[in-house]
Amino acid sequence: MPRAWVFGDDLDTDQIVPGRYAPFMVGQDKFHTYAFCDARPGFAKTVQPGDILVGGENFGCGSSREYAPAALKKLGVGGIVAKNFARIFFRNCVNLGIPVIESTDAIRLVGDGDEVSLDMAAGVLRTPHGEARLRPLAPFAQEILAAGGVVAYLREHGDFPSTG
Amino acid sequence: MTGPTLAELILSRVSGREARAGDLVIAPVSRVMVHDSVIDAVMAGLTALGKEKVWDTSKVCVFVDHAAPAPTPVVADSHRVLREWVRAQGIATFYDAGEGVCHQIMVEEGYCEPGTVIVGSDSHSNSYGAVGSFGAGMGATDIAVALALGRTWLRVPESIKVTFTGAPRRGVTMKDAIMRVVREIGTDGARYACVEFHGAGDLPQGDRITLAGMTTEMGAKAGIVVGTAEAPEWLRPAADASYVREVTVDLSTLEPQIAIPPRVDQVADVSEAVGIPVDIVFLGSCTNGRVVDMRQVADLLRGRRVDPRVRLEVVPSSRRQFEDAMADGTLGRLSAAGAVIGSSGCGPCLGRTGGVLAAEEVCFSTANRNYKGRMGSPAASIYLGSPYVAAVVALTGVIDDPRPYLEASDDEFDALVARRRAERGDRGAASARSGDRARELLATMPVRFEPQVVGMEVED
Numbered sequence: 369m370p371r372a373w374v375f376g377d378d379l380d381t382d383q384i385v386p387g388r389y390a391p392f393m394v395g396q397d398k399f400h401t402y403a404f405c406d407a408r409p410g411f412a413k414t415v416q417p418g419d420i421l422v423g424g425e426n427f428g429c430g431s432s433r434e435y436a437p438a439a440l441k442k443l444g445v446g447g448i449v450a451k452n453f454a455r456i457f458f459r460n461c462v463n464l465g466i467p468v469i470e471s472t473d474a475i476r477l478v479g480d481g482d483e484v485s486l487d488m489a490a491g492v493l494r495t496p497h498g499e500a501r502l503r504p505l506a507p508f509a510q511e512i513l514a515a516g517g518v519v520a521y522l523r524e525h526g527d528f529p530s531t532g
Numbered sequence: 533m534t535g536p537t538l539a540e541l542i543l544s545r546v547s548g549r550e551a552r553a554g555d556l557v558i559a560p561v562s563r564v565m566v567h568d569s570v571i572d573a574v575m576a577g578l579t580a581l582g583k584e585k586v587w588d589t590s591k592v593c594v595f596v597d598h599a600a601p602a603p604t605p606v607v608a609d610s611h612r613v614l615r616e617w618v619r620a621q622g623i624a625t626f627y628d629a630g631e632g633v634c635h636q637i638m639v640e641e642g643y644c645e646p647g648t649v650i651v652g653s654d655s656h657s658n659s660y661g662a663v664g665s666f667g668a669g670m671g672a673t674d675i676a677v678a679l680a681l682g683r684t685w686l687r688v689p690e691s692i693k694v695t696f697t698g699a700p701r702r703g704v705t706m707k708d709a710i711m712r713v714v715r716e717i718g719t720d721g722a723r724y725a726c727v728e729f730h731g732a733g734d735l736p737q738g739d740r741i742t743l744a745g746m747t748t749e750m751g752a753k754a755g756i757v758v759g760t761a762e763a764p765e766w767l768r769p770a771a772d773a774s775y776v777r778e779v780t781v782d783l784s785t786l787e788p789q790i791a792i793p794p795r796v797d798q799v800a801d802v803s804e805a806v807g808i809p810v811d812i813v814f815l816g817s818c819t820n821g822r823v824v825d826m827r828q829v830a831d832l833l834r835g836r837r838v839d840p841r842v843r844l845e846v847v848p849s850s851r852r853q854f855e856d857a858m859a860d861g862t863l864g865r866l867s868a869a870g871a872v873i874g875s876s877g878c879g880p881c882l883g884r885t886g887g888v889l890a891a892e893e894v895c896f897s898t899a900n901r902n903y904k905g906r907m908g909s910p911a912a913s914i915y916l917g918s919p920y921v922a923a924v925v926a927l928t929g930v931i932d933d934p935r936p937y938l939e940a941s942d943d944e945f946d947a948l949v950a951r952r953r954a955e956r957g958d959r960g961a962a963s964a965r966s967g968d969r970a971r972e973l974l975a976t977m978p979v980r981f982e983p984q985v986v987g988m989e990v991e992d
Contacts (some may be wrong), residue, residue: 378719378795382903387883392569392599392610406910413754419770426720429751430903431657431882432970434573434671455724455753456655460671508685518677519580530687 369417370446370481372495373411374475379423380430381457383407385439386494387431390453400439418492420486422478424450437461447486449474449493449502462509465517470491472501509532535770538756539726542666542767542866546649553690553774560683562645562665563591565652567634569598569884570672571614574653577676586621587682593625593643594618597877597972598654600629601885607884611642615683632850632876635818637739646763649686651678656818659972661744661756662737664763666726668754672732689726689753692717693775696731698784703935704741705828706732707820707898707918709781710746711789715799716779723751725776728769733759738822745818746900749796762871788921788933792970792977793913800973802921808931809956810896810915812843812889813922814907816874817881819898820850823856825898825919830865832923834945837931839868839953844871845887849878869926883907884975889914896925913970928952 387393389402404411421427421440427450428436437460440448449465451474461468467488477497478484485494493500505513511529515521522531536544537553544550544914547557564586566574571594571940578584578727586592594614602608618626627637634654638644639662646664653675660667668686670678678684694713700706713727727747732740740757747755747837758769788802815821815829826846838844847868848854854876856862863873872887880887880898890906895907895914902914920934927937937945 377815384904388905388908390884391572392607393604393607393884396572405612406905426723427750429533429719430655430901432653432657432669432671434570434673437671438573452718452720452723454751456669456671472630481798483644497918501641506556506960518673519577522680527681528683529952531558531685 370415370420370485371416372478372480372482372484373415373419373421373521374478374480375421375423375427377424378426381428381433381436382430384428384436385433390433391435399435401443403439403443408440412443415445418446419482420446421448422474423448424449424475427453429454432456434460436465437466441466449486450499451475462512463518465513465520469505470503471500484508534594534772534774537726537773537775538728538758538767538769539666539689539691539754541769542647542649543686543688545647551688554690555688557686557688558683559649559686561651561678562648563593563643563650564591564678565634565638565650565654565657566594566675566676567598567653568596568600568611570653570675571617571731572610573672574676574679577673578680581676581680586679589621589623591682592623592679593627593638595624595627595631595634595637596629597633598882600877602629603885607825630851630875630877632848632853633818633878635741635745636821636849636853639663639737639870640850642815646760647767649684651675651684655675655748656745658747658752658755659741659745659818660746661754662740662760663875664756664760664767666754666756667744669748685829687724690776691726691728691773692722693778694727694729695755695778695780696729697780700783700786701935703920704783704786704788705918705920706735706742708786708789709783710743710917711791711799712781712786714749715778715789717750719797720751722747725752727752727755729755729757732757736824738824741821749900758915772978776878781897788918790921790931791916792973793902793903793915796900796902796916796964798974798977799976802917802931802933803974805930805931805969806933807955808946809894809929810931812840812845812887813891813926814845814880814895814897814899815919816845816847816849816879817921818849818930819900820898821853821920823848823860823862824854826857826862826866827860828919829923829926830862830869832920832934833865833869833927834942836927836949838926841956842926842929843882844869844926845874847874848869848876849978851876860992896922896931898922929956948956
């Protein structure tokens with residue numbers, strides 16, 4: 369069963385992967401092992417594929433660096449549920465195929481380490497303390513996520529999904 | 533129905549349909565900016581997309597600025613790969629190490645067409661709004677897609693109207709003005725939005741870059757200055773355009789502003805922070821690394837050397853700014869004052885090269901970010917402010933209001949410097965005392981928490 373990792377407001381990309389551990393600085397094969405190394409030591413070693421990150425406001429603010437979500441993808445993070453997201457981080461996650469979903473309840477309901485399950489179809493995050501409702505994603509983003517990211521989508525369809 | 537904001541106007545024009553806030557549009561881009569620290573991921577994205585060549589080599593600008601000149605063999609190798617890629621693509625608009633910060637060059641060399649969409653691989657690509665472009669920072673995959681297709685998808689942003697009135701007093705700059713705006717709006721107050729600046733169109737281009745670039749620190753998708761000399765006549769928001777928020781700053785009553793670590797929106801009047809000791813001053817970045825900024829520092833120093841306990845690092849934002857500052861003697865004056873002059877580029881702003889911070893060190897920076905770990909050790913702290921305040925800090929070793937120094941006679945000036953230097957006292961690192969002062973100051977400010985992680989362990 370996936371576990372929840374709970375974070376607060378304004379989690380910035382320097383906390384996800386500090387700039388000094390950019391792939392550019394340490395190599396493509398290592399940068400993800402520094403995920404949350406300052407902010408949450410031990411994260412990269414203990415996180416399990418499918419685990420869910422839960423956050424507050426403005427998750428992923430700061431730099432445009434895609435290696436922050438790329439590190440989470442490499443570690444197998446199954447999705448991020450936050451009150452809301454910084455815009456570049458949100459785009460990067462959709463492009464990489466990491467589900468990013470807004471929820472006002474999740475941060476209140478979920479405790480760090482709780483077993484949770486993300487049910488996008490039902491629009492809920494199931495937690496030991498009840499179900500957190502998820503805000504539906506725009507169909508445009510849903511289509512990209514369903515394909516596994518924008519690269520996979522474009523390879524398959526040759527162009528962006530319809531903007532409706 | 534109300535008329536269009538600048539963002540709606542531009543995105544309607546480029547997408548060929550009426551675009552209102554909240555709509556999704558596919559927009560052609562007039563240019564794509566790529567820089568050194570993401571090139572591997574961009575190339576991987578292009579390969580994954582099955583595209584060997586970018587869609588139009590004449591519309592791509594490539595820069596080596598983020599860690600330049602290369603500080604390590606790993607970085608040097610990445611630069612080598614980038615140069616090979618640029619050659620193979622046949623991209624002529626390539627700026628190698630030492631040419632300067634991408635955003636400065638994009639604007640000053642005229643790569644930003646007003647009224648068009650430009651995407652860049654750096655979050656401060658908002659800077660292109662200085663001349664009326666819709667500039668947006670994106671991640672590597674978005675950039676790879678834009679390079680492959682010449683198009684990007686955008687959600688049309690709501691807009692926030694910021695109006696400046698009055699003229700700033702001597703010693704107060706547009707850096708102070710934008711920090712006052714960040715203080716008002718907060719680091720996420722403009723999330724997904726476009727910040728439209730009114731009353732700033734006649735400012736020098738450099739001041740407009742400072743304004744537009746700093747909108748990134750409020751979470752904005754773009755920041756655009758209304759009514760600039762570069763903008764065509766049609767590029768004007770409707771008088772009845774609808775804004776989600778309006779903020780007015782009276783420049784005539786504004787004090788110099790400083791941001792207290794580790795948040796850009798923890799902003800105080802400089803008078804509240806007088807006496808905070810500092811170890812190192814960084815004058816540079818796309819925000820404040822132009823000749824005008826360097827001249828302000830050199831002028832304030834009046835030929836005096838910086839405090840022996842303080843290092844002053846100067847990194848011009850582009851070769852043009854570097855050469856202008858050489859030609860008019862500014863760099864000579866800064867060097868004579870004891871400054872280290874770095875090659876044009878991002879310098880230590882993002883902690884990768886050229887004077888990064890040790891644990892416990894306190895920096896005063898003219899750049900745009902003061903997050904924990906931004907310029908080196910996560911145990912260092914960074915104050916942000918204008919070049920004038922930076923000059924006083926370099927001179928005295930402590931934060932102080934620059935205005936009395938600008939107005940003083942030579943004797944009064946030396947007395948002011950001597951007093952502040954004496955007050956700083958200890959000769960060691962500034963950290964302990966400035967940490968106490970920062971905590972005292974924060975206690976008096978509206979509640980804005982340090983970027984925080986629940987259950988965070990302190991690692992030292």
